[in-house]
Amino acid sequence: NAGVTQTPKFQVLKTGQSMTLQCAQDMNHNSMYWYRQDPGMGLRLIYYSASEGTTDKGEVPNGYNVSRLNKREFSLRLESAAPSQTSVYFCASSRDREGYTFGSGTRLTVV
């Protein structure tokens, strides 16, 4: 039982490049989330998926897209990376709206 698995753990991108962050959970959770964490700003929600087949914008969705591929997997895509997207990204899942389990994070640097 791995919980929530994120890949990659580290990534450096040049401005304008694209990439996809992968997230998978094996806890049969319905809901999945993508947060970004910046110093002094806590965790801010980018997108979430309340159930398979649905996605919704969170607090800071601009510059990102998501795909809920199936119940287990929820990916985050940066189409044209910008330095402002340098951050630590966390994926999380929950059975309902409680008891979030977080992945280990992806540290992204855009130069």
Place this chain on the structure above:
Amino acid sequence: GENVEQHPSTLSVQEGDSAVIKCTYSDSASNYFPWYKQELGKRPQLIIDIRSNVGEKKDQRIAVTLNKTAKHFSLHITETQPEDSAVYFCAVNDYKLSFGAGTTVTVRA
């Protein structure tokens, strides 16, 4: 969305003393209030939570109190130890969890 304010942003305590972190929220319909601990370079992990039908909950050296009327809740850590040094986040649910900005707790030996 929910507005969660967390204070203080940093807290330094002597080992063995108590630490208290406070959070306020705006949506009176919120009914779930978890606290997460994040060690340096690690993921946030749930340490305690409370639901709106309970005023206080304890788990060994940590406790959470909730005042729904005033819309604030607090984390209390007693007999602090060096391993309590971390960033602590409060959170509140509406359709998803909204997090406070975090409190960096340093326990001095």
